[in-house]
Amino acid sequence: MSSVRCPICDAAMPGNWTEYPDYPFCSARCRTIDLGRWLDGRYAIPDPTPPDDASTPADGA
Numbered sequence: 001m002s003s004v005r006c007p008i009c010d011a012a013m014p015g016n017w018t019e020y021p022d023y024p025f026c027s028a029r030c031r032t033i034d035l036g037r038w039l040d041g042r043y044a045i046p047d048p049t050p051p052d053d054a055s056t057p058a059d060g061a
């Protein structure tokens, strides 16, 4: 089997790629970094954050 490395941090990713939910990245962090780079080149966003709480209604302020 050929060894796979994370394209972001170049970390070795031994084992089956199905063990990595964020494949081809080693972790969600690297996936976010890659996404950030992609968005940065297109939208110039300095600090991209995943839409985690985008559905949170503004109530009880």
Ligand SMILES: [Zn+2]
Residues within 6 Å of the ligand: 006, 007, 008, 009, 010, 011, 025, 026, 027, 030
């Ligand atoms: Zn990585």
